[in-house]
Ligand SMILES: NC(=O)c1ccc[n+]([C@@H]2O[C@H](COP(=O)([O-])OP(=O)(O)OC[C@H]3O[C@@H](n4cnc5c(N)ncnc54)[C@H](O)[C@@H]3O)[C@@H](O)[C@H]2O)c1
């Protein structure tokens with residue numbers, strides 16, 4: 199079977215990478231950027247690192263700072279309006295996955311028209327490339343700065359849905375680890391567990407290829423070795439840098455191999471309860487992994503090795519279980535091993551969320567097929 203691989207044509211990585219951006223943009227003759235970000239990043243003045251870089255290269259900009267965590271369709275409409283009023287010819291997202299996904303929605307609809315929901319009922323539905331999108335990433339993370347996905351919340355019916363479209367690929371992705379140093383402990387932990395989930399789900403996906411496998415295994419190694427370090431000491435520059443490479447590699451894997459039930463289910467928790475995406479993944483990952491390992495023990499045994507477990511002498515099933523226990527240990531050590539009931543999740547919503555999870559595009563590539571009852575059961579184990 200033939201496959202197609204997507205990633206941004208240019209990625210700037212490492213400390214102070216943002217300082218390479220201005221000259222690249224100048225060379226492309228852009229006039230005015232719409233910066234898409236959230237209020238917190240404006241308040242702590244992190245966004246100044248971007249605006250200083252643009253100003254130093256005589257690039258005009260307008261700022262839309264209305265992105266909410268779990269960005270909504272309304273956020274995209276608000277941003278589109280500012281883009282039109284301010285006559286911007288390209289979009290720069292600044293922040294974590296929420297800023298990138300909102301910016302992707304704005305850039306896609308700006309070029310293709312209609313409503314963002316129009317692009318959600320299939321893959322690659324847009325006719326034209328989006329308005330040029332540059333992403334400056336500040337978490338490690340969702341990898342939304344480089345993927346072909348955007349995840350949008352529909353507040354009216356409490357659902358959160360993925361858009362999968364090659365035209366969402368940014369033209370330049372910036373991962374400057376210095377911008378990530380300001381992340382507080384819980385954000386570092388939850389976004390890091392999100393990245394680990396991407397790598398694990400991509401590695402066991404039915405759409406995995408040798409390219410995505412290599413990316414996923416290296417991502418798991420980097421995250422296993424560095425997440426605890428960077429949660430303990432946010433100033434650990436080497437660990438921040440390693441996490442930034444780990445999350446990007448995980449993005450290369452899942453943007454092309456897609457994901458599985460952990461994300462399908464986490465999307466519902468985000469849509470109904472507005473919970474932190476990475477935390478939902480961290481909670482669900484061990485339970486979904488045990489469900490999947492029944493059919494994919496060899497793959498989970500590889501994951502165990504990448505997590506640092508010596509699997510010598512173990513059969514595949516035992517090695518798989520040892521890897522899952524190690525994921526649980528890492529999650530507990532960074533504070534993300536929580537219970538859904540403690541986060542306000544109610545039994546009466548489980549069936550609604552399970553049905554929507556099975557309809558989520560991420561479910562298509564999960565290695566073992568579940569019934570609605572089985573998904574409800576996994577939710578119950580995590581309560
Ligand atoms: N498109 C994709 O491929 C993809 C993949 C996975 C997840 N997602 C989506 O991404 C969203 C989550 O993104 P996220 O986890 O990166 O968080 P986020 O973008 O929602 O940001 C969370 C909070 O962290 C703050 N923050 C961000 N960077 C910071 C920094 N360097 N220092 C201090 N504070 C900082 C923000 O201001 C915000 O208040 C979810 O909606 C999820 O569904 C998208």
Ligand SMILES: [Fe+2]
Pocket residue numbers: 340392393396461475479
């Ligand atoms: Fe994710």
